[in-house]
Amino acid sequence: MLSRIDHVGIAVASLAEAIPHYEKAFGLKVVHQEDNERQGVREAMLLVHSGEAGNSYVQLLEPLREDSPVGKFLAKRGPGIHHIAYGVADIDSALAALTETGFDLVNKTPVHGTAGSRIAFLHPKGLGGVLTELVEAAEGH
Ligand code: V0V
Ligand code: CO
Numbered sequence: 001m002l003s004r005i006d007h008v009g010i011a012v013a014s015l016a017e018a019i020p021h022y023e024k025a026f027g028l029k030v031v032h033q034e035d036n037e038r039q040g041v042r043e044a045m046l047l048v049h050s051g052e053a054g055n056s057y058v059q060l061l062e063p064l065r066e067d068s069p070v071g072k073f074l075a076k077r078g079p080g081i082h083h084i085a086y087g088v089a090d091i092d093s094a095l096a097a098l099t100e101t102g103f104d105l106v107n108k109t110p111v112h113g114t115a116g117s118r119i120a121f122l123h124p125k126g127l128g129g130v131l132t133e134l135v136e137a138a139e140g141h
Contacts, residue, residue, distance in 0.1 A: 001094050006087040006135040007045065007057040011070050012079050015044050015062045022046055022058060031057075032115045032141075040068025045114055054087050054137055059114065083121070085133035091118050094134055098122070115141045 012018040015033075022028045028046040035042050042062045049056040061082060063071035073082055088094045091110050098105060106121035113119030116138035124131040 001088060001097065002086040003089060004051065004053040004087040005056055006054065006085045006133075006137065007059040008081060009059045009061055009083040009085060009131075009133070010080065011061050011063075011073050011077075011082040013062065013074060015042060015060055018060050018062075019044055019046075022060070028058060034114055035064065036112065036114070037064070038111065039070075040064045041070050043114060055141060059085070083131040083133050085119070085135050088134050088136055091120060091134055091136035095120055110136070117141065 010018075019030060023030075023046075028048065030044045031047045032045040033043070040063060042064055044060045046058045046060070047055060048058060061070045063074060065071055066075065070082060095105065095108065095110070099108065104123040104126045106123055107119070110118035110120050113133075113135060118136040120134050122132040122134070
């Protein structure tokens with residue numbers, strides 16, 4: 001079902017402060033930046049690797065509001081790894097298969113993700129305390 005690690009989502013207080021650290025430490029480059037109102041985040045994608053199965057990124061996440069998943073996470077736990085996202089070729093069939101097994105889905109149908117992707121979150125409870133996202137990337141991402 002899973003084709004790659006698409007991204008690691010990292011909660012930060014400020015993109016402007018965090019991005020230069022990643023650029024300097026690893027020579028990564030921001031290839032996409034976007035505000036996602038529904039998710040309450042301003043996010044930056046830094047490309048790590050392009051492979052046959054698709055791309056892998058670091059996703060830096062700054063909250064747009066305190067009362068958002070990343071805003072609440074920062075207040076409770078401080079900055080750090082917020083979620084891991086796996087690439088899938090077909091998110092509809094992946095979600096259908098997970099529903100069949102009675103899995104606890106945050107999103108039962110895909111929602112809008114970064115750069116035109118279709119995404120869905122799985123609850124951390126069922127996955128060792130790790131918030132997990134599935135990503136069906138848009139063509140070319
Ligand atoms: C909360 N919890 C987490 C967590 N956030 N555990 C692991 N990783 C996280 N990131 C735990 C928290 O410690 C509590 O555990 C429990 O879940 C309930 O926490 P809460 O603060 O009361 O939060 P809830 O229940 O209101 O919401 C938690 C969920 C929420 C996971 C349901 O954060 C959510 O819907 N997340 C999915 C959307 C999202 O994260 N969007 C931002 C990224 P205890 O204390 O009860 O044990 S957007 C993105 O990645 C995009 C756009 C993209 O990739 O394209
Ligand atoms: Co993400």
